[in-house]
Amino acid sequence: MINNIRYFFEKHGFKVSSRIGDRLGIKATRIRLFFIYLSFFTLGLAFPLYLTIAFFARIKDLIYTKRSSVFDL
Template identity: 65%
Template sequence: MLNRLKFFFEKHGFHVSSRLADALGMRASSVRLFFIYLSFVTAGLWFAVYLILAFWMRLKDLIRAKRSSVFDI
């Protein structure tokens, strides 16, 4: 039963990319590779945004640090 379910998802999942490749006039493997690269780029993009925001918050805390006396400057 598990093999039938796996075969069903593989058959219909690959059929989507092959129909899209036929419509665009490309190879199906190129379309699949494009989707794999696109998923890595989008995941990496949000990680980069997270790092930029963390750096910005740290920089803001360093600039606005409260000093207890005049000699801390």
């Protein structure tokens, strides 16, 4: 099953990895692994950044509340 999925992506992927590999002199499998690791790494960095921004947005909402009128003081 995994080989069928791999074959499908290799056949219909326009051989981007192999073109890059031919130009740089690297195997296409190494380039595919690099892209896989890069995608996991960037997702790993984006998630803590998202949580940090959400935390500070929540703190800002708790500190600065919008008042509807002057009499709400």
